[in-house]
Amino acid sequence: DTAVSQTPKYLVTQMGNDKSIKCEQNLGHDTMYWYKQDSKKFLKIMFSYNNKELIINKTVPNRFSPKSPDKAHLNLHINSLELGDSAVYFCASSHPDRGGGNTIYFGEGSWLTVV
């Protein structure tokens, strides 16, 4: 059973298109995230949702919008795609645990290529 699953795994699309990446977690976690990993392999947090409230929104263009229909899902919508949006996007979820901190569970990633 996959804990955090995201689709599609690979996506090639043209500039200007609108696309979505779906994410689902079956761990019962309260918080979900979207991360972007660029060609230099830096992982940067984009969004964090806790109980349907956006609690983190770093300097991400408003072309990117997270949509959370319920606690188990956090989808990423991207409008007017640009070449610079090409990257790997990771969905993740977490929940505070007794051992301290938040253990984060990541999906396998969605490879987005904008041509």
Next chain:
Amino acid sequence: DAKTTQPNSMESNEEEPVHLPCNHSTISGTDYIHWYRQLPSQGPEYVIHGLTSNVNNRMASLAIAEDRKSSTLILHRATLRDAAVYYCILIKYNFNKFYFGSGTKLNVKP
């Protein structure tokens, strides 16, 4: 936000122990030290975490300095499957804000 500093890359021989260092001189009392690793073409995965005391699990050991300004992830016997980028990050309990640094790319030689 407390940041971490790690060497860009390290190399190890298979079956030998590996010590991956991390400096976090600005750590606060509520920061937990977490280690994640990312294998090629996969999402990051949890390795281990701790607060003050050294920790052991089936994957690795975590040694935390007494002043908590540095820590070391120990892989007791490196295998080829341990070749990955290892990230040391600080996470506050119940606070969903954390950042991944550039990590250490571990290369394991047969």
